[in-house]
Amino acid sequence: MQFTAEQIAALLQGEVVGDPKAAVRNFAKIEEGEPGCLSFLANMKYAHYLYETASSIVLVNRDFVPEKPVSATLIKVDNAYESVARLLTIYQQTVEKRRGIHPTAVVAPTAEVGEDCYVGPHAYIGENVKVGSGCQIYANVVVEERCELGDDCLLYPGVSIYHDCKLGHRVTIHSGAVIGADGFGFAPAGDHYEKIPQIGIVTIEDDVEIGANTCVDRSTMGSTYVRRGVKLDNMVQVAHNCEVGAHTVMSAQVGLAGSTKIGQWCMCGGQAGFAGHIKIGDRCGIGAQAGVIGNLKDGTQVIGSPAMDPKTFFRSMAVMKRLPEMMRDVNELKNARQQD
Amino acid sequence: MQFTAEQIAALLQGEVVGDPKAAVRNFAKIEEGEPGCLSFLANMKYAHYLYETASSIVLVNRDFVPEKPVSATLIKVDNAYESVARLLTIYQQTVEKRRGIHPTAVVAPTAEVGEDCYVGPHAYIGENVKVGSGCQIYANVVVEERCELGDDCLLYPGVSIYHDCKLGHRVTIHSGAVIGADGFGFAPAGDHYEKIPQIGIVTIEDDVEIGANTCVDRSTMGSTYVRRGVKLDNMVQVAHNCEVGAHTVMSAQVGLAGSTKIGQWCMCGGQAGFAGHIKIGDRCGIGAQAGVIGNLKDGTQVIGSPAMDPKTFFRSMAVMKRLPEMMRDVNELKNARQQD
């Protein structure tokens, strides 16, 4: 299927600069562009590729002004990144959803699987599980007893969900993620540790996406919560009794210690870590590799380990590199003083 | 089943403050308490919830004195956290263990599986594996050839154990953990790296618990050791030839480089990292995100990257934030001196 620049511009309420009949069949990164492909330019770091790209059409932001002639046809839109997302979504909706229960899948007799679901090879749906309609449960997924899944969930190969956990609607979980493993609770007991049984659950609300090999541990009692719209990247650790507030986004390898509560609409850079039993407000920004050891108020930005405000951090870091010479200066001043 | 405050107090050798006939059927976090639930208060950060909780009974430490009236019945015990652990353990022991080999499980003809074991759907037990009695091997677990498991091990869905590894008794391994993958050994060989075959094994001793998606690599030769009573949280990396000493506890995302030996009864905070070929003494405390690059003597506490003693670290960090003004001061002093 092929689309012209003017068709795409109409769809995106964009403005064509160039040949309105330029046509595309596929997508390509701007630096790997080919004739017949559509690319986009959102991050100005890549602007220099625009002048060389072989792509037929490039989406750009409305305020973008080329510095040199461009051979591709441009479509100017309010937000090039969002617009390409819309096109990709339309493209992907043409992929047909899988249906049916594979003969090698094991669905316990007491489990209920809704309409239009797919259950892949060697998947296992345990006793008294309830799966909503339109769910896609890929090969080798395990959903243990009494779990509840809403509609249109998508579990990629090898996801494991322990017993009694609850997923909302449209929850996507990538391969190898583990939902509901025991929280890490051990009490010292003389010559050994005694395990604290973890009898709580995990609750994942609507429209959450969870990355590959990410772990969300079950609560000691009650529930660990991942609120609606949350997006967790790969290998994120959410410990027992935590709550991740609605629409919060965490990059790969972030770690939350137990009982910590993260507000709504926060953004956490990769490999950031949070101490246990702390409370992070809404709309906080936590830099990559930050180590957050105390509560943060709404809207706080931090970076560094231990975490501090970014201005202080970057200023201090700039001085850091000159510490040896500063120490020499101080010693010289001291010596001079002593000789006075 | 329902228990009264006086029954529970008798069990825990505690003292009832309030209604000895108050009865509970379930557990709840103190901040989510409901009538008929038992909660506990161990971390004083949560003390303010005590005065509002709807739980019928709350376990508190014996020395705790409420500052305001409490509607719940209190049971005072020597250690509230340990006591709730005991109750949870009793509660969980009422869950029946699974038994039997699922018809879709593949157990190699030369494998020996002990009495009262469970082998779940699509699990695979390889040739010449020996599994002790009372083991629970959940769905999609793979135990490769010649592994040996003691009694009462518990392998959650999707655990993979490579060939020839040895597990003691009562070893619990959570989903997605990988035991015995090749250690990361490559020798530079001109225009490429040559793989160093890893012909050793992993030995996991009695009463170890290993978190979800944690990796313990096999040794180049000999064995990687996880000694008895060790508790590893999720996504911990134990490289080849390492040894984790008895009863050591590691939080999520800790990483050990190759051939490092950790002593007994150590505690490692989340995301801490250890260089290779170092030796950490017994009862060391390693802070979250620490980077340990040298040996540590018994009982050492460290934090920071590179790791240093906590007092130095926190003092230096306090000055860190004031570095820019300090640099300004030094420059002013220098200028003043030059003008003298």
Add this chain to the structure above:
Amino acid sequence: MQFTAEQIAALLQGEVVGDPKAAVRNFAKIEEGEPGCLSFLANMKYAHYLYETASSIVLVNRDFVPEKPVSATLIKVDNAYESVARLLTIYQQTVEKRRGIHPTAVVAPTAEVGEDCYVGPHAYIGENVKVGSGCQIYANVVVEERCELGDDCLLYPGVSIYHDCKLGHRVTIHSGAVIGADGFGFAPAGDHYEKIPQIGIVTIEDDVEIGANTCVDRSTMGSTYVRRGVKLDNMVQVAHNCEVGAHTVMSAQVGLAGSTKIGQWCMCGGQAGFAGHIKIGDRCGIGAQAGVIGNLKDGTQVIGSPAMDPKTFFRSMAVMKRLPEMMRDVNELKNARQQD
């Protein structure tokens, strides 16, 4: 099978010091040596074990001169580590490769599996997948539709490969690794995030080894690349649109944010992190736990977070610990100055 020191020395072009008839059947770490075992000494940290080892033969570097009498027979070689690697490789080549498709494996009717392959229990090979000859696909591996694997690939239990990804020849992937999960792309859209479909793929070239539970995400469009000869340790995160250059080596828990390009022959220490959209030159050395936030030229060495050159880092760190006294000095100088 048993080999004498003179046979081994002939194979390795080494020189026997001691009994040329000393014979070995197995390998052992030098500190765990037993009669009949061969050990090696490459890291001088372990030299003291040489004088106590019970191993019959020890490989040492040609320039090594013992300080005390050694009871083991030594074989002096150009590179002890490389030589033991060669012996281990010969040893391991005697292990027979598995063959045949297990009756519980599911191979889609449109998939093509080459000669001499092994497909283990409960593995799943999707529609239109092409698998080269001599591949070993272990239990519970999932290879989704239209993937292409070259010859002699080795996928350990529980590997998941999403649709359309391409693997070269001799690619080894350890358990739990996830290839081709969706890149982490979401565009803010008012009261929620809109997912950016990830329609690209992952390309893994020849002779790559990927560690357990490592994740390589698929590209938004085009491909994420892991170039030939790359070695990734466990739990490494390679985000969408990244490229890891040929023969680059990354230790465990390293994380790359999206669209970052790493050059050839780089070495990254464990837990290092890379910001997105940056470009790292060839033969760079990145220290453990480093945080790399900008481009690096060929041959650059960095450490620290944010990353800086190692000399500056270690010098500054040395001063770091003395910051409190330095601050006191500065304050005294200021006070003295004011009193002048």
